Amino acid sequence: MTRVLLAPDKFKGTLTAAQVADHLARGISSVRSDVDIVVVPVSDGGDGLLDAAIAAGFESVSLRASGPTGDPVDTSYVRRGSEAVIEMAEICGLVLLPDHTPAPMTATSRGIGEAIAAALDAGCTKIMLGIGGSASTDGGVGMLRALGVRVTDDQDTELDEGGGPLGRVASIDLAGLHPGLEAAQITVACDVDNPLTGPSGAAAVYGPQKGATPDQVAELDAALGRFADVLAAANSQESADEGDQPRDQSGAGAAGGVGFGAIAVLGAVLRPGAEVVQELTGLEAAMVGADLVITGEGSLDEQTLHGKAPAGVAAAAGRAGISVVAVAGQCVLDAATLADAGISAAYALVDVATYPAESFDNPGPLLEQLGARIAREHLDGASAGTQQETNRADLALRASRAIIDGAETSATILVTDGRITAIEAYDATVDAVETVELADDEVLIPGLVDTHVHVNEPGRTEWEGFATATRAAATGGVTTIIDMPLNSVPPTTTLAGLAAKQAVAHDQIRVDVGFWGGSVPDNLDDLAGLHEAGVFGFKCFLIHSGVDEFKHLEPEEFATAMDEVARLGAMMIVHAENAEQIDEARAVGAAYAGFLASRPSEAEQSAIAQVIAQAERTGARTHLLHLSSADAIDALASTRADGVDLSVETCPHYLTLDADQIPDGATEFKCCPPIRDAGNQDRLWSALADGVIDMVVSDHSPSTVELKRAPGGPDGGDFALAWGGIASLQVSLPAVWTSARARGHSLAQVVHWMAQAPADRVGLTHKGRIAVGADADLVVLAPDEEFDVDVSQLAHKNQISAYEGRRLCGAVRRTWLRGQPVTPDGAPTGQFLKRGQQR
Numbered sequence: 001m002t003r004v005l006l007a008p009d010k011f012k013g014t015l016t017a018a019q020v021a022d023h024l025a026r027g028i029s030s031v032r033s034d035v036d037i038v039v040v041p042v043s044d045g046g047d048g049l050l051d052a053a054i055a056a057g058f059e060s061v062s063l064r065a066s067g068p069t070g071d072p073v074d075t076s077y078v079r080r081g082s083e084a085v086i087e088m089a090e091i092c093g094l095v096l097l098p099d100h101t102p103a104p105m106t107a108t109s110r111g112i113g114e115a116i117a118a119a120l121d122a123g124c125t126k127i128m129l130g131i132g133g134s135a136s137t138d139g140g141v142g143m144l145r146a147l148g149v150r151v152t153d154d155q156d157t158e159l160d161e162g163g164g165p166l167g168r169v170a171s172i173d174l175a176g177l178h179p180g181l182e183a184a185q186i187t188v189a190c191d192v193d194n195p196l197t198g199p200s201g202a203a204a205v206y207g208p209q210k211g212a213t214p215d216q217v218a219e220l221d222a223a224l225g226r227f228a229d230v231l232a233a234a235n236s237q238e239s240a241d242e243g244d245q246p247r248d249q250s251g252a253g254a255a256g257g258v259g260f261g262a263i264a265v266l267g268a269v270l271r272p273g274a275e276v277v278q279e280l281t282g283l284e285a286a287m288v289g290a291d292l293v294i295t296g297e298g299s300l301d302e303q304t305l306h307g308k309a310p311a312g313v314a315a316a317a318g319r320a321g322i323s324v325v326a327v328a329g330q331c332v333l334d335a336a337t338l339a340d341a342g343i344s345a346a347y348a349l350v351d352v353a354t355y356p357a358e359s360f361d362n363p364g365p366l367l368e369q370l371g372a373r374i375a376r377e378h379l380d381g382a383s384a385g386t387q388q389e390t391n392r393a394d395l396a397l398r399a400s401r402a403i404i405d406g407a408e409t410s411a412t413i414l415v416t417d418g419r420i421t422a423i424e425a426y427d428a429t430v431d432a433v434e435t436v437e438l439a440d441d442e443v444l445i446p447g448l449v450d451t452h453v454h455v456n457e458p459g460r461t462e463w464e465g466f467a468t469a470t471r472a473a474a475t476g477g478v479t480t481i482i483d484m485p486l487n488s489v490p491p492t493t494t495l496a497g498l499a500a501k502q503a504v505a506h507d508q509i510r511v512d513v514g515f516w517g518g519s520v521p522d523n524l525d526d527l528a529g530l531h532e533a534g535v536f537g538f539k540c541f542l543i544h545s546g547v548d549e550f551k552h553l554e555p556e557e558f559a560t561a562m563d564e565v566a567r568l569g570a571m572m573i574v575h576a577e578n579a580e581q582i583d584e585a586r587a588v589g590a591a592y593a594g595f596l597a598s599r600p601s602e603a604e605q606s607a608i609a610q611v612i613a614q615a616e617r618t619g620a621r622t623h624l625l626h627l628s629s630a631d632a633i634d635a636l637a638s639t640r641a642d643g644v645d646l647s648v649e650t651c652p653h654y655l656t657l658d659a660d661q662i663p664d665g666a667t668e669f670k671c672c673p674p675i676r677d678a679g680n681q682d683r684l685w686s687a688l689a690d691g692v693i694d695m696v697v698s699d700h701s702p703s704t705v706e707l708k709r710a711p712g713g714p715d716g717g718d719f720a721l722a723w724g725g726i727a728s729l730q731v732s733l734p735a736v737w738t739s740a741r742a743r744g745h746s747l748a749q750v751v752h753w754m755a756q757a758p759a760d761r762v763g764l765t766h767k768g769r770i771a772v773g774a775d776a777d778l779v780v781l782a783p784d785e786e787f788d789v790d791v792s793q794l795a796h797k798n799q800i801s802a803y804e805g806r807r808l809c810g811a812v813r814r815t816w817l818r819g820q821p822v823t824p825d826g827a828p829t830g831q832f833l834k835r836g837q838q839r
Helices: 017-031 049-055 110-121 141-146 164-168 202-206 214-234 254-264 273-281 309-320 335-340 363-378 384-390 466-475 495-505 524-532 555-568 579-585 592-598 601-618 630-641 652-656 678-690 732-742 747-761
Strands: 003-008 036-039 059-066 072-080 083-087 126-130 150-152 171-173 185-189 269-271 292-300 323-331 345-348 393-404 407-416 419-424 432-437 443-446 448-453 478-483 512-515 538-541 571-575 621-624 646-650 778-788 807-817
Touching: 003 017, 003 309, 017 036, 017 049, 017 363, 049 059, 049 072, 049 083, 049 273, 059 110, 072 110, 083 110, 110 126, 110 141, 126 273, 141 150, 141 254, 164 214, 171 214, 185 254, 185 273, 202 214, 202 254, 214 254, 254 269, 269 273, 273 309, 292 309, 292 363, 309 323, 323 363, 345 363, 393 419, 393 747, 407 443, 407 747, 443 747, 448 466, 448 732, 448 747, 466 478, 466 807, 478 807, 495 512, 495 524, 524 555, 538 555, 555 571, 555 601, 579 601, 601 621, 601 630, 601 646, 630 646, 630 678, 646 678, 652 678, 652 732, 732 747, 732 778, 732 807
Parallel strands: 003 036, 003 292, 083 126, 126 185, 185 269, 292 323, 323 345, 393 432, 393 443, 448 478, 478 512, 538 571, 571 621, 621 646
Antiparallel strands: 059 072, 072 083, 150 171, 393 407, 407 419, 443 778, 778 807
């Protein structure tokens, strides 16, 4: 009989590990009723530890203890014979703060000490502490006081609770320690290596997460240092600068310094949490005879690789020679990284959710879907009836013309569970729930990937928003967008800014959406956190951005930011115009010639030279935004020939509009850098064909009609006052195709420039192509159908466009996102994307 071991961690905030396993088991059993399923929930030693222990045979013991603010809470620990397991998060963790209000200076670890005392009083001699999710930064002093330690000031007065008062500690008396500690063996499950104090200490690294301001971080760090000095004296240890002191040991800074208190006073041993839990639950013994191991957690990301439970499970399974697959709410690790960790495949809830928040709102049924899929794809011997059903596709698209592998061909595309599962001959006999046959005048192309879109929400939603922008995208054949970090308020320059944007977007998006971070003068320390959160890179300006809240980088700031981007392995994307040259050339008025003169080609060239120099110096992955000036092409070609990792984009308006056609006062044509002359345009097309320019993306940058047509007198708008940006998301494909075909370029080339090339540059190799395993993001295009652009029919929010009245060819007739049709009135089904994410 086939045997499957389910060893997941919790999906934090939604399901316990046991619940995750239960839903997976249901899904597996729906396909394979003959499978022997063994469940061993796991944990990394943080929250979820008690659930794993209970599944291993421990029993819950009720307890009333001090919560994080000192108020009593009803909680528990678990016990099996003389063994006890105590979880800090369940007693005095962040989740128990009243009204979730941080208390960085006064939060206490006393409750965990009370739980240790209760376990000792009950006769336990082997105690394991899980110390993740703490609310306090008190060095474990609250825990120690609950176990009989006196901590006083210079007046012999007991200090108040929390880390703040430790700045006044003068004496520590260990004489009253609980007598049960002498015979007790205490193990701390700990997966961090921070010392107690200093720049990588408890206060500096974790204090801000617990609500500490920079001044409070400094105060807490000093207080913890004083506490350590006084405790060393109480223990008759050497001074802090002599020898390897507990304060300097790896893990001393864990849980706000509880690790330090446990090491220095309780004689605890710190061990990796996942390793301890594996022993506790008998994981390796449960693997005996298993044919497949399924693990997982809420997010498979870079942290997973550093001591989290799924990595530990995969390592144990690898030693036993058993294949491992993982499930998660989301996965941002690529296949190669997963394979290096011993995980052969990963399945994410976001990939099967019908709307973005479903993976949080209703994860159980989604897990059951994934369990069924894993059974089909990884377990042999399914019944004939089940196998026949498995082989039936959800959707078949039969096209006499399709763009596949860079060429036009005929094919039948099969789609199951949102992915392309097969590419068959046009006349192949296939079995599908639904079959769509394209008309003779239609071509099946992959959904476009637009990596340069300004959505502007929140903060400037009157300019644009996720609902209107993604509706316009889908209507125009764009199924993936990457949102720019500026023009929203707050901008995406901090984790809070990213969270605010995702919160407002999550139930509105009709296409898949990723996010760029921003690099501004005061957020260098924020880049690592944003990178970890999955932004696709960082945008910066070398000139005023147009909005005051997103400041540009001066040359030395740009160099420093490039150093950090290189260190992170991230990508810097750059708006390259030279501020000094533009300030010198500044002009005002309604004449387009005056505006063009105010943004000279030389300003673009000199800024691009700066970008090239920093890309060469740092080796950072770099991308040049919206190339307008063809005068920079030779320098870019030479740089790329030298192997510098620098990619280049241009935009539809530079390829289809020219300066000689722009009337004075027609500020709907204003963009920065500007639309230049026809000769310049010809050279851009040549560079695109030669591969010096990699891709074409929209730079969709809308605003209100009033801002775009800033009055300038009888001749129309004033180019100095009007907003600079072209709203083109919905018409980018037909605009580029109209000009491309006139110049002899093929539709396959256009698809490469607007779909696969941008997808590949940002690492979305399952997007922008018709290929087995790719997302079924597909578009039906009628390439010969002509239409006149009517701004009243465009889906973006404000009815103004530089393309108004232009006759274009190439009408988008249908769009599918992961195999589901996208319609103007349908429910939003887009998902958030993160860097490195693969299906």
